[in-house]
Amino acid sequence: MTTPEDEIIRSRQRERARVTALLLGAFVVLLFFITIAKTGINW
Amino acid sequence: MSTLEMSNPAALPADWRDFLALTKPRVMYLVVFTGLCGLLVAPVQLPFVLGFSAILCIALGAGACGALNQWYEADIDAKMRRTASRPLPAGRMVPESALHFGVGLGFFSVLLMGLATNWFAAILLAASILFYVLIYTVWLKPRTAQNIVIGGAAGAFPPLIGWVAATGHMSVLPLLLFAVIFLWTPPHFWALSLFVRSDYAAAGIPMLPVVAGFESTRRQVLLYSLPMAASALAPWALGLAGVLYGASATVLSFVFLVLAARVAASGATEPKDMTAEKHLFAYSVFYLFALFAVLVADHFLA
Numbered sequence: 158m159t160t161p162e163d164e165i166i167r168s169r170q171r172e173r174a175r176v177t178a179l180l181l182g183a184f185v186v187l188l189f190f191i192t193i194a195k196t197g198i199n200w
Numbered sequence: 201m202s203t204l205e206m207s208n209p210a211a212l213p214a215d216w217r218d219f220l221a222l223t224k225p226r227v228m229y230l231v232v233f234t235g236l237c238g239l240l241v242a243p244v245q246l247p248f249v250l251g252f253s254a255i256l257c258i259a260l261g262a263g264a265c266g267a268l269n270q271w272y273e274a275d276i277d278a279k280m281r282r283t284a285s286r287p288l289p290a291g292r293m294v295p296e297s298a299l300h301f302g303v304g305l306g307f308f309s310v311l312l313m314g315l316a317t318n319w320f321a322a323i324l325l326a327a328s329i330l331f332y333v334l335i336y337t338v339w340l341k342p343r344t345a346q347n348i349v350i351g352g353a354a355g356a357f358p359p360l361i362g363w364v365a366a367t368g369h370m371s372v373l374p375l376l377l378f379a380v381i382f383l384w385t386p387p388h389f390w391a392l393s394l395f396v397r398s399d400y401a402a403a404g405i406p407m408l409p410v411v412a413g414f415e416s417t418r419r420q421v422l423l424y425s426l427p428m429a430a431s432a433l434a435p436w437a438l439g440l441a442g443v444l445y446g447a448s449a450t451v452l453s454f455v456f457l458v459l460a461a462r463v464a465a466s467g468a469t470e471p472k473d474m475t476a477e478k479h480l481f482a483y484s485v486f487y488l489f490a491l492f493a494v495l496v497a498d499h500f501l502a
Contacts, residue, residue, distance in 0.1 A: 169214075187256075191253055191315065195316075
């Protein structure tokens with residue numbers, strides 16, 4: 158059985174996990190474009 | 201979740217918005233803007249994604265400074281009205297989380313800067329973070345009324361970093377931009393500290409109005425404004441910027457000096473009567489934005 162406090166903790170953890178996932182995704186995309194720019198390839 | 205949070209069931213994991221608040225996003229605008237201007241006036245044009253990464257790194261580095269500053273000053277922040285609602289003094293986050301976040305963000309920003317642009321810019325970024333945290337926050341701020349004078353160097357790094365990120369080397373113009381922000385910081389912060397003096401006094405921070413009094417601080421505001429105005433005009437005088445910048449810098453600096461002179465002549469002792477100080481503080485923010493914006497406009501129109 159989960160208490161209301163557990164529920165708040167879970168919801169905070171879910172929110173933080175979502176934000177972390179978004180930031181990591183953005184970082185991967187950024188690294189991809191940095192690599193493309195550094196290689197100097199004109200697409 | 202940290203061990204401390206686990207051992208204390210009453211403590212909730214900090215909200216992501218509190219981590220964002222640790223980075224002082226409202227203070228970051230000026231840092232990002234001056235860094236962007238340094239990058240834009242450089243003679244080398246970076247590909248968009250590399251320029252974006254450089255500015256992102258400057259922003260993340262500033263965020264790391266904000267987080268580490270709030271971690272170190274949590275007890276002082278709790279004593280000041282202006283800062284008592286920040287995540288640490290308000291008890292919404294354990295100090296370890298702020299420390300880990302700040303150190304992690306700092307390392308990440310330096311590493312990304314090195315990979316995306318060059319390692320000279322990364323070293324400058326690391327130096328600015330260390331200068332702000334160790335020299336200003338830990339060493340100078342709690343000890344001397346000159347904290348803002350020397351500590352101002354930390355906020356002056358961004359245009360230098362922006363320029364070096366683009367070119368890979370140092371030059372006279374970015375050093376002049378560094379000097380402008382360095383000399384602008386004392387009148388800007390002292391104007392603020394005049395009308396929030398009681399906050400600093402309550403927290404035991406030796407800001408100039410607390411240590412030397414109103415009259416001396418007002419005199420110093422005017423005295424520092426003079427070399428600031430001179431350094432603002434220097435890029436034009438040395439032929440590094442055009443007439444548009446020269447004329448604008450002259451007008452903007454003249455208004456700054458007039459407002460600083462009004463502060464020097466003011467005898468107000470109550471914050472509600474300190475309109476001259478509030479005007480100078482508000483104008484000083486506009487001044488720096490306008491000066492750097494005109495420099496960029498001049499660069500592209502020339």
